[in-house]
Amino acid sequence: xxxxxxxxxxxxxxxxxxxGEHFDRSAEELIVEACMExxxxxxxxxxxxxxxxxxxxxxETSIGKSAITxxxxxxxxxxxxxxxxxxxxxxxxxxxxxxxAVASGAYDICxxxxxxxxxxxxxxxxxxxxxxxxxxxxxxxxxxxxxGMFAMLATRYFSRYxxxxxxxxxxxxxxxxxxxxxxxxxxxxxxxxxxTVEQIVNAPIVAWPLGLFDCCGVSDGSAAAIVCxxxxxxxxxxxxxxxxxxxxxxxxxxxxxxxDDWTHVETTTYAAARAYKEAGIKNARKEISMAEVHDxxxxxxxxxxxxxxxxxxxxxxxxxxxxxxxxxGELPVQPDGGLKSFGHPVGASGLRMVYEMYKQLQGKAxxxxxxxxxxxxxxxxxxxxxxxxxxxxxxxx
Amino acid sequence: xxGITSYGAYIPLLxxxxxxxxxxxxxxGSASALPGEKAIANYDEDSLTMAVAAAADxxxxxxxxxxxxxxxxxxxxxYKERQGAGIVATALDLRSDIRAADFCNSIKAGTTALLSGxxxxxxxxxxxxxxxxxxxxxxxxxxxxxxxxxxxSAAILVGEGSVIATIEGSYSVSYxxxxxxxxxxxxxxxxxxxxxxRDIGYSRFIxxxxxxxLKKYKLNIxxxxxxxxxxxxxxxxxxxxxxxxxxxxxxxxQLFTTVGDTGTAYPxxxxxAALEEAKPGDKILVASYGNGSDALFxxxxxxxxxxxxxxxxxxxxxxxxxxxxxxKYATFRDILTVDIGRRGEDVGATQLSTLWRExxxxxxxxxxxxxxxxxxxxxxxxxxxxxxxxxxxEMESYRFSDKKGHLFTYTGDSLAPxxxxxxxxxxxxxxxxxxxxxxxxxxxxxxxxVGMPVEMTFRRKYRDMVxxxxxxxxxxxxxxx
Numbered sequence: 012x013x014x015x016x017x018x019x020x021x022x023x024x025x026x027x028x029x030x031g032e033h034f035d036r037s038a039e040e041l042i043v044e045a046c047m048e049x050x051x052x053x054x055x056x057x058x059x060x061x062x063x064x065x066x067x068x069x070x071e072t073s074i075g076k077s078a079i080t081x082x083x084x085x086x087x088x089x090x091x092x093x094x095x096x097x098x099x100x101x102x103x104x105x106x107x108x109x110x111x112a113v114a115s116g117a118y119d120i121c122x123x124x125x126x127x128x129x130x131x132x133x134x135x136x137x138x139x140x141x142x143x144x145x146x147x148x149x150x151x152x153x154x155x156x157x158x159g160m161f162a163m164l165a166t167r168y169f170s171r172y173x174x175x176x177x178x179x180x181x182x183x184x185x186x187x188x189x190x191x192x193x194x195x196x197x198x199x200x201x202x203x204x205x206x207t208v209e210q211i212v213n214a215p216i217v218a219w220p221l222g223l224f225d226c227c228g229v230s231d232g233s234a235a236a237i238v239c240x241x242x243x244x245x246x247x248x249x250x251x252x253x254x255x256x257x258x259x260x261x262x263x264x265x266x267x268x269x270x271d272d273w274t275h276v277e278t279t280t281y282a283a284a285r286a287y288k289e290a291g292i293k294n295a296r297k298e299i300s301m302a303e304v305h306d307x308x309x310x311x312x313x314x315x316x317x318x319x320x321x322x323x324x325x326x327x328x329x330x331x332x333x334x335x336x337x338x339x340g341e342l343p344v345q346p347d348g349g350l351k352s353f354g355h356p357v358g359a360s361g362l363r364m365v366y367e368m369y370k371q372l373q374g375k376a377x378x379x380x381x382x383x384x385x386x387x388x389x390x391x392x393x394x395x396x397x398x399x400x401x402x403x404x405x406x407x408x
Numbered sequence: 409x410x411g412i413t414s415y416g417a418y419i420p421l422l423x424x425x426x427x428x429x430x431x432x433x434x435x436x437g438s439a440s441a442l443p444g445e446k447a448i449a450n451y452d453e454d455s456l457t458m459a460v461a462a463a464a465d466x467x468x469x470x471x472x473x474x475x476x477x478x479x480x481x482x483x484x485x486x487y488k489e490r491q492g493a494g495i496v497a498t499a500l501d502l503r504s505d506i507r508a509a510d511f512c513n514s515i516k517a518g519t520t521a522l523l524s525g526x527x528x529x530x531x532x533x534x535x536x537x538x539x540x541x542x543x544x545x546x547x548x549x550x551x552x553x554x555x556x557x558x559x560x561s562a563a564i565l566v567g568e569g570s571v572i573a574t575i576e577g578s579y580s581v582s583y584x585x586x587x588x589x590x591x592x593x594x595x596x597x598x599x600x601x602x603x604x605x606r607d608i609g610y611s612r613f614i615x616x617x618x619x620x621x622l623k624k625y626k627l628n629i630x631x632x633x634x635x636x637x638x639x640x641x642x643x644x645x646x647x648x649x650x651x652x653x654x655x656x657x658x659x660x661x662q663l664f665t666t667v668g669d670t671g672t673a674y675p676x677x678x679x680x681a682a683l684e685e686a687k688p689g690d691k692i693l694v695a696s697y698g699n700g701s702d703a704l705f706x707x708x709x710x711x712x713x714x715x716x717x718x719x720x721x722x723x724x725x726x727x728x729x730x731x732x733x734x735x736k737y738a739t740f741r742d743i744l745t746v747d748i749g750r751r752g753e754d755v756g757a758t759q760l761s762t763l764w765r766e767x768x769x770x771x772x773x774x775x776x777x778x779x780x781x782x783x784x785x786x787x788x789x790x791x792x793x794x795x796x797x798x799x800x801x802e803m804e805s806y807r808f809s810d811k812k813g814h815l816f817t818y819t820g821d822s823l824a825p826x827x828x829x830x831x832x833x834x835x836x837x838x839x840x841x842x843x844x845x846x847x848x849x850x851x852x853x854x855x856x857x858v859g860m861p862v863e864m865t866f867r868r869k870y871r872d873m874v875x876x877x878x879x880x881x882x883x884x885x886x887x888x889x
Contacts, residue, residue: 134750136823141756149756150763150770150869151787151881153833153847159821160845163835167817170858218821219830219853268785268793268843273817273835397835397845 015289019114021244021251022236022406024053027366030232030354031201038074038128039084041233045359046085046124053120053237054247060237061118062091066105066125068098068357068393069138073128081124098393099305100259100402101125102234102361107257107402109238119239125363126233127356136229137357158226158308160395162218165310167273169220172325176220177212182328183309184211186336187224187351190306193338194348196378201228201354225309230354234362236369250373255290255386256405258282267397274325276311278401279318279392286403287320292386295320299342299405300384301371303364305392306349315390316344319403338379346371346379357393361402364389368406410529411574411706413536414565414715416466417680418458419447419667419724421850421888424731426555432734436550443642444665446558448731449544451740451827452849452867455484456492457880458561459542460499460866462673464810465719466538466563467500475502475565476534479521481511481541481672486868486878488592495880496540499866501772501807507534511672515543515638515698518562518672523702525566526575536567543671546741548596553588556640558668562676562721572715573683573692573706579621582700585609610640610697614648617701618693625705629653629693634682636694637701638674639664666725672698679706681721686712723889729850739827752825755870758877773809773864773882775842778802784842806842808864809882813838815860820853836862836884847883855886863887 026048028041050057065081067074074080078092095104102125109121132138137157141149169179188208194200206224214222244251260282271277283295292298304319306312313331316322321342322330330336336344347353347367350360368387370376391402423445430441449458459480467475478500480493493508511517511524518541525537542561547553566575587605588597599605614637622629629635629652639645639662649659660678663670670677675696682692688710695703731737738744766788768774775786781797784806792799818834825831832848834856848856849867862884869881 132750136751139751139754139825141754146759146762147766147769147787150758150766150879151844153845154821154824154826154831154869155833155845156821156823158823159819159831159833162819162821163817163845166819166858170817215822216820216830217823218819221819263795264789264793265795268789269783269795 016110016114016257017255017289017291018253019241020110020238020254021241022254022365022369023239023244023247023251024049024055024237025235025366025369026052027199027234027363028232029199030228030230030356030363032130033231034130036231038080038126041231042081042084042124042126045233045235046122049235049237055120055237057085058088059120060087060090060122061120062112063087063122063124064105064108065092065094066096066101066358066361067094067127068096068101069127069129069140071140072138073131074126097259097400099307099357100361100391100393100400101358102363103389103391103402103404104259106236106362106365106404107259109236110254110257113238113240119243121238122235123238123362124233124235125359125361127358128231129229129356130231156218158221159218161308161311162221164273164314164396165220168310168314171272171274180212180220181208182331183225183313184208185331186306186309186312187211189337190345190349190351193346193379194352197348197353200348200352201230202352221308221310227307227350228352228354230356232354232356232359232363234359234366236362236365252369252372252406253408254404255407256286256403258286258289258403259400261400262394262398271397273396275314276318276392276396276399276401278399279315279390282401282403283319286405290386290405296342299386299388301343301346301368301381302388302390303345303347303349303367304390306345306351307355307392311392312344315392319388319390338381343381346376346381361389361391365404365406372406372408409571409574410526410568411566411571412564413567413569413571414466414470415680415683415720416462416464416468416563416718417677417721417724418461418465418561419721420449420453420458420559421727421729422448422450422731423728424448424737428732428734429555433550433554438550439552439555442555446668447560448737449559449740450850452883453544454486454868455482455542455544455561456486456495457866457868458544458559459496459540459563462542462561462563463496463500463538463540466565468718470565472500472502475506475536475538477507477525477528477537478502479509479511479525479537479539481517481521481539482543483513483515483517483671484544485510485512495771498767498771499880501768501774515671515674516696516700516702517541518676519694519696519702519704522564522566522676523578523704529566529568536565539564539566541673541676543673545671546596546743549738549743552602553597556669558670560667560670560677561673562680564676570711570714571709572712573708575704576707577621577625577705578703579617579624580700580702581613581617581620583613585699606641606644611644611648613701614695614697615651617695617703618652621693621703621705631691632658632693633690634658634660634692636660636675636678636682636692638669638678638697640669640697677721683712684720684722688712719889727888748825748827755872755874757875758872758879768805770881772807774805774807776803777806779804784838784840786842786844808838808842809866811838811840812861812863815856815858815862815884816843817858818848818856834884848885849883850885861887
């Protein structure tokens with residue numbers, strides 16, 4: 012009988028580049044920086060790595076297919092290297108692959124790396140890849156972008172819960188303001204400037220009702236992790252971090268085709284329920300110490316708080332307004348600035364989130380340090396609100 | 409009894425006042441100022457999409473499986489080789505064992521197609537023929553045509569049985585009169601001297617064809633309750649009526665100051681407008697213009713009362729939006745090349761094998777319906793999405809393009825590349841089940857509300873000028889009437 016991943020795998024080293032517009036740095040340079048930081052943090056040698064997983068979503072921009080970019084960049088000695096891609100959950104998938112490989116007993120030590128070079132498209136936002144949903148969908152899908160698809164979540168959320176647009180925009184602005192405040196404290200973040208609720212509410216509209224500051228940064232960057240079997244972790248360091256849960260939920264099609272309400276995300280809801288079971292968490296609002304969630308847009312963070320059972324359905328506004336998710340609040344969310352402020356190089360983001368949880372749990376988060384954290388949760392959501400893949404990772408002491 | 413069994417028309421929502429045009433290009437002094445406004449296709453409309461709209465209006469309440477032939481008359485088919493009628497027929501989800509034909513290269517092709525449809529039914533080759541005439545002619549900036557040409561379409565169903573107007577006879581004249589011409593390489597029409605076209609062509613051919621028809625059937629102009637012919641010159645239009653001995657009340661309103669010269673569609677749109685007001689027993693005479701002329705003589709029957717629920721000309725005329733910005737019009741018609749950004753240049757290739765395989769899903773807007781539980785799906789599925797069903801391979805085709813729905817959620821997207829930003833799209837939930845995200849067109853973001861009723865309209869989704877592809881699909885829009 013399968014009993015999940017809890018406490019079978021430890022993270023013994025992590026690395027993360029600064030995220031941002033690295034017009035002057037190649038994917039190769041970013042990979043090497045993140046992986047060498049992780050390798051040195053773990054105190055291992057490159058030759059100790061049994062297998063590697065590489066996560067890139069938009070391989071057409073600067074990186075290319077397969078894990079060869081990673082293996083060649085690091086000059087890995089002919090080990091098994093695999094590229095994974097699962098939309099914005101790509102980085103989390105890399106960690107999942109490496110963790111399962113270690114947990115299976117096939118390897119002692121594995122590497123997970125995520126990298127993305129989005130700033131080589133020549134325009135803002137994610138790449139306009141017309142066949143990213145396949146050649147059929149391209150013929151029938153609306154002229155859509157990520158902000159637009161998530162904006163429809165806000166339109167519906169406001170309508171369902173009777174929130175006037177300006178009131179709703181204010182609620183969302185408080186989410187972004189919080190993330191900017193946290194990100195301003197983070198030397199590795201992409202957008203390190205505090206912004207006021209007024210600035211956010213009055214910013215140009217990208218996709219109604221979402222404005223510029225409701226959207227996350229689109230960045231270049233890389234992050235990496237070294238994992239090993241839990242029973243050997245203490246050989247490498249005194250403060251390894253243990254994997255408590257790794258969950259993925261992909262859309263079943265029911266949401267898009269049958270009956271989604273567009274005020275929550277079904278995959279996150281399923282993945283969260285399974286993750287809490289796997290990690291042995293009964294009351295997420297009380298037991299989760301901190302979270303890095305997929306705030307690709309402010310509204311995504313809002314509904315995610317409900318999908319993760321942090322706030323009751325339709326009630327996230329109360330928790331936002333009371334400061335529940337602030338760095339000094341009861342359940343800090345996006346302590347490193349989130350996608351909003353830290354930036355979002357898609358394939359690296361999942362590992363970047365775990366990087367922050369890892370540093371927080373080790374007490375190394377500097378001015379952003381959260382007091383005595385026990386469980387850290389990361390969440391990715393890739394795709395659009397009605398068709399997507401959600402990942403949840405829980406790590407702890 | 410053979411004749412017209414149904415009719416429909418389409419006039420785009422957008423209108424532009426001719427003063428808006430003359431204030432932008434009048435400084436050239438090359439065109440005479442014309443009165444009124446004209447109807448203009450939106451950026452995502454062309455003669456094909458408008459033909460589909462008129463045909464859908466015409467086929468309201470009529471079983472599409474019973475249509476045997478489709479004729480498409482136009483001088484502005486987006487393709488020189490790729491049949492327009494085939495695209496229109498596929499979009500209408502007609503049977504594949506039909507005859508489809510394009511009638512092109514002369515603005516009288518609309519009446520020629522109608523006469524051919526009539527002759528086909530009369531000969532017994534088909535029981536039901538739909539004739540679509542549609543034009544979207546673009547005049548060169550500053551030209552007469554820029555002011556005179558309007559966009560619109562009409563569709564006439566010809567058949568047996570419940571005929572609303574019998575076709576009693578016809579008379580045609582054909583001349584190689586080179587008033588306007590466009591070679592394969594030309595983007596815009598060329599024209600000979602306007603006075604010559606007016607006095608030697610327009611003012612002669614129409615009286616000639618009408619007199620010929622009267623003589624052939626031993627009729628008098630006074631026998632007709634309405635006499636219809638297009639207006640290329642508003643003043644001469646009235647003079648022709650006078651010359652023929654018709655009272656002003658007999659002359660069908662010319663639509664020139666409201667729609668403009670819609671080419672092949674023009675006489676048929678006027679015919680639709682006449683049928684909307686016609687009474688049983690009325691005799692109607694309709695003549696076209698263009699390299700000669702065709703004239704038809706029709707008689708309205710008591711069945712006309714059963715065909716009153718069309719949007720036709722009247723309702724489409726009443727539903728309009730003024731485009732006050734000439735530059736936007738010039739952009740929509742590709743006269744002005746604008747920067748839609750690097751993002752907009754990343755146009756993916758169209759896999760024509762994919763389009764062929766999914767033609768019903770893409771062009772006809774058909775999804776699938778589960779034969780076991782009745783759940784409709786768009787796009788088509790193999791496995792039923794109803795969690796309590798899950799049937800595999802038990803689907804039948806299900807047409808969404810003629811279903812009504814409501815707007816479940818929406819946005820106006822300023823990042824998405826569009827010639828008419830913001831790109832508006834939303835989730836449509838259909839009456840009877842099924843839901844998908846569709847582009848919205850012909851609407852303003854500010855006017856939208858969650859829960860609003862919407863319907864589907866066939867539009868050009870994209871143009872890939874590098875590969876010569878016009879991509880079509882269905883968009884959601886607010887009902888016009």
